[in-house]
Amino acid sequence: MVSPEMQKLAEERAARMQAARELKEPDRVPFTGLGGDVIAAYAGITAYEYQFDFEKSRAAVLKWLKDFPSDSAMIGAGGLDCLPLAVAFSDFPDLAGGFMVVNGPMNDILKMKFARFPGRELDENSSPQFIGRSNMDPSEYDELIANPQKFAYEKILPRLSDNFKDLNSPLALATMARAGLERVRQGAEMAKTMAAIAELGYPFGPAGGLSYAPLDFIGDHLRDIPNTVLDLRRYPDKVKAATESILEVLFKLATANPNVASVGFPLHLNEYLSPELYKEFYWPTLKEFVLRLAEKGIKSSMFCEGWHDPHLETLLELPAGWGTAMFEKTDVRKAKKVLQGHTVVQGGIDVGVVISGTPAQIDEYIKQLLDDMMPGGGFILGANVGNLPRNTPIENIAAVYEAVEKYGKY
Template structure:
């Protein structure tokens, strides 16, 4: 088949599933990073610090496995940068959705640890997080969240931004902007090379749950949960203050030029949301402090023509009823620890559900067992459409040590049992 015809076939398959329709078969959507490196003979350090090796490894995997979509996450969550720059410098912020290894070297951020620097050369990078904003600083944040990020938070998060206005500070920002251009160019080259071998691409915006922003980047998770008990009204004020910025972050980054949409042949623009606090909050706290602001952000990004692409990290079992309030057929969600059968039982065909073999199975099992596990999942989930196979659900992507023969067994099962 001609590569352009193949790309269009995969794109149509994905678009149908994402909008809760029946495609010709269940699509396979893959996120990964270090797996590409190991499969292609590279260390994690090489994948995260050398863009050419990252591209080469991704293309190698894309050619050798019959996925419908592949996206390599060669960085860690960077919303603290993205949200800080998106309003005034969207062209730079567009390449700061994730903190890359080179960004870490330039900024010397205290949030992350990287292979070959703080970690051994062949392990996955780590997001550590820490308390950046003190409890007594909530009012200052509420008054002007983005100003607080620039004047207080970023200098504390990044060692090389510790002295605003200094030569080191200005040099660091200059180097960061140049590296953002390098990363953006490398990403575009990879997308175009994937397109040339028959892979589609969806433009991607980025946003965040307001309470997660406070917990991940400012107060740390344990402190923000304590704050909900100690000073709930102040936390509510901070949530309200940052919510409008999370809406802007999504809508500004989701403003895709018509020529870009035309180039990729789709009107669908993903807006990526990783949800982190869900399993830490009992339903009363979730329903009062977490869900209302997130739902508001969802609705506004949907109104702007974007499709929220949500990683429901952790367990979402006790919060499934809240998903009934999402506009029908308007989001796609990957569930890490919640059985998709339960999701479908509670919300029906309201949203596109993504799920697949966990890494524990892809790493430690046999091809026969992976094939059977995938077949059983497809039998239970594919009816009526709106389902995408997403392997490696327990790590938001395929892990380094997943066995290639198990991945191929999964693909074989989809090709045999995933047809409509």
């Protein structure tokens, strides 16, 4: 049961986030907290246990959220994007949404070749990693364009996992059946974790979804990043047509759950492309995607990975209040100057500083950051990358939270 006191705390936290998302000034700067591999280390468990043992990962998350309170909660170790599987089953939205991300136990069943998990392919204290590989020949673009769902099922799935090599085999059917059972088991575990987190006064907002910019779907899952970049010059028309086809199926998936209120997009190829290539191949279908979601009242958030400076201004083509942009290497001060009153800016804390600074340096760093970023609102404080490594000094993490407490009041 959530105590009245914790209920009130959850409402305050939710209101704080909501005010920033409406581009206003809340009572305090909303802070998403820090996290990642260090959560497991702090609880004295391995990255493997954090990924595979729900009992232990739940205890680790609860300990972290209790000792380092912030305005939103993470619910566990997370997994790796697995969109082709969701696309393959996109005609069955009740199932497909559950297969967008694959975590360690799920991959024990699916055996996706792109996935590397701690205690499996990697050392027991490594981070889960996605390894891009080319799963498609450029001669297959026409097939992809004609029907991305059929192509993902018939051509890509068999190449992603040997369990699906023969789609008519008992092994393939058994794999999907087992994945369904595992999904139910994990759903129950997740509900248990969320109930325990709610008791600590953390809010859970309406459902959020995950999707991709259509060109990133090609880059991450079909052709790999270097080949995709070469394809832009070698087969420009085909790549463009493919992004348009992929947009349709990804939009269908993103809106399959009628309760979804926000969709997150991790941007990957943005850092690779010149403004010209970005505007020609990447942005048109991503923009269209966000506009169509906005029409349905769904907000978007983009995690602009890497260096996004050359493409910042394109965000202004979206209607004000479309959503949130998170930044990794782009200076949030610069982003806020361009996007003030239009786009919520999230991020700001360079994890490099948290890993290698001293508590005194960190205090000063957070003070300056908040001095620059809080005025005018529309800012959510968070790390520039979601993962702090295991050996991050705990006194540095504490210094961040103390500084936010000290300087974060409006």
